[in-house]
Amino acid sequence: MDYIAQQVANGLVNGTIYVLIALGIAMIFALTGIVNFAHGELLVLAAYVTHALIPQAGPTLWLFALIAIGVALAAATVGVVTERALFHSTLDKPIRGFVVSIGLIGILHAVIILGWGYDPKTTPAPLTEVVEMGPVILTEQALLTILVTAVLVGVLFWFLGSTKAGRALHATAENREMAGLVGINTNVIIALGFAIGSLFAGLGGALFATLYPVTPILGGQFVFKATAVAIIGGLGSIPGTVVVGLGLGVAEAFTSTYISSSWSNALIFVLMAIVVLIRPTGLFKGMKGPDIHA
């Protein structure tokens, strides 16, 4: 029983990373219809940059916070730049945007490998203590990750539901043309969506670097799983993404202990195939998003 509780906790920590990246994918999709596959590579790049910035002796919590925020802002800038330079011209044909993002994966992947090589890189965490909560043992850093994700999700929820910009973002996702007609500057809103999504990826990368070793192939794994999470959760639904992302983390923790860790990677795809077949719009009601035609 204790063992099971521990697996659930480990799974939740992994799940937070899925949530952070899937939220960005879902938000960009809802606004533009583009599935940005380069999003996973962005998270891994952020993890490597964090690794490069953090001193090997281990950072203080404040230094880590400073670095993480800096990396997140830099990621947001990269997101906005790619939107303006590459994705913007594909808005009327989002499928082309998807192919552009695949090309972008190649470029970011090359940057990562040229910069840091193929070896896994471990980064010292600011919090190294271990916390015991009943049967569950977690590092403080893992708890910090869960806490930060929870706060971010809460802020995003509030932002989308209660601020003017958030409502405008929602409106643009529902119907870009109509939103433009009522005076919303949809170009700014789309850039904002990319900025928020990339900010999440950047922060996710910074947190991830302190939890696990970073390798260049992680980007691919993350983006596949996160896309699947976003689809199953109903693209654009925040509660859906959170529930499915955390659920995936937990389910993977169990399959990798009881079956095998390499098979646990296949779990999400089987789940997704089933969901797409039975309920192609996902389990939760998402934002409508633009109609996509091939």
Place this chain on the structure above:
Amino acid sequence: MRESQNAQRTSTRELVTTIGLLGLFLLAIINGPARLESLGTLALIYIVCAFGLHLLYGSTGLLSMAQVGLMSSGAFTAGYLSFVHSAPFLACLAAGTVVAALGGAVVALPSLRAHGHYFLIVTFLFTVLIQVVATNWTWFTGGVYGRSIVEPVLLFGFEIDLPRNRFLFLFAVACGSAVVVFLIRRSTFGQLLVAIRENEQLGTSLGLRSFPLKVAAFAVAGAFAGLAGALYAFHLRYILSDNFGLDLALLIVTVLLIGGARRLEGPVIGAFLVVFLPDFLHFDPAVNTGVNGALLIVAVLALPGGLVSIPTLVSTRVQARRARRDPALEGASDA
């Protein structure tokens, strides 16, 4: 009626140019340094795989990302038969082709229920899923140790293991594939696929049953992928599930899109660019992936018709300029 005749004439011209281009590459490589033969063989394998995607995307409008997954199913089928059962070369090729064709149909069934983006994503995830399965299914694929092929490659009793012979054999396969693609595109089946691409709803309203056609298109594309995969296995002599991941998926799509998805010459031009440009410029493999990515972005954003569309683009622009200079011509060109 005239339009369909015109279309047939254009497709014949495409076939002639394609074979001509392949022939040019053959001459260039045979007369070049020996190391080009191996690269040339690789390019021809990519071409065969991309021909399948050309039918699926260029004709039918379905950009499937499962092509590399199917390619790996063909490769591992051939590898298994050759390594475990010492099956003859041609039998391995045939089995790889058939398995990937069936795989294509299986992948099509759930994928086609998804539309637009979902379709792309689902097919992409199939490539990932097949890779995960290949890594774990040890008795069939060799698992993490991969599969090496030790049998000599015999073709009607002749050994074709020498790089030169293998290249020539691949050249023949690529030309044969081009002819098959050409014949498929000319057939009623091929024409119906174009109808699906152009206006599926209209086709359906006229009694076209598009679903079985699309599944069949997937199977045909899968057959090309499987053939390419089996050839890849015999070319590399050692295959791992890692060979069939994101890099190769990116590469095959780049080959098709940078060359020109709708024209038969497209994959040929794309493959030679993607294979020989890095060799020519002495790139590190990592830089290579980046360059392929950049090429893909350029192709999508600046050159949607691919490199083959450049002559047409230039000639339309020249015509437009001429028409502007001489207004009398404007009416004439419209007529």
